[in-house]
Amino acid sequence: MYVTAEHLKDQVIQPTLEYLGAWSPATEAFLLSAATDTPELGLFSARQDGLGIFHITPEQHRDIWDKHLAFHPELASRIRGLASQRAFLTDPDKELQTNLSYCTAIAWLLYERSNPAQEPERTDASRTGASRTDASRTETSATA
Numbered sequence: 001m002y003v004t005a006e007h008l009k010d011q012v013i014q015p016t017l018e019y020l021g022a023w024s025p026a027t028e029a030f031l032l033s034a035a036t037d038t039p040e041l042g043l044f045s046a047r048q049d050g051l052g053i054f055h056i057t058p059e060q061h062r063d064i065w066d067k068h069l070a071f072h073p074e075l076a077s078r079i080r081g082l083a084s085q086r087a088f089l090t091d092p093d094k095e096l097q098t099n100l101s102y103c104t105a106i107a108w109l110l111y112e113r114s115n116p117a118q119e120p121e122r123t124d125a126s127r128t129g130a131s132r133t134d135a136s137r138t139e140t141s142a143t144a
Contacts, residue, residue, distance in 0.1 A: 009028060
């Protein structure tokens with residue numbers, strides 16, 4: 001199966017960020033770039049030990065659960081809701097390879113933790129759960 005960058009953005013990254021209430025143009029663009037550009041340096045660098053489209057290491061995955069999600073139970077519950085019901089319990093790291101929405105959510109958390117002072121401005125759409133398309137329709141209607 002061939003997945004285009006547009007498909008990844010529209011069918012995985014955007015809906016996952018909207019589900020988490022975290023969609024913004026900047027965050028969406030960053031995650032798309034991280035998945036498709038494979039930078040040599042940085043949080044999502046191309047490396048042999050990373051898993052999934054964002055090359056997240058098992059250590060990063062455990063760290064996000066142990067040092068962040070453990071202290072944010074509501075967010076942890078939402079993230080866990082993206083994971084497979086049984087497979088996650090036997091091999092949580094496998095979710096990074098087989099579950100694009102879960103992997104995207106973990107990548108977003110790693111991004112958020114690494115840039116706390118640079119939190120992208122979120123649109124009203126991401127706070128209310130409305131889609132990006134709904135937000136752009138509202139803006140277009142308001143200017144007409």
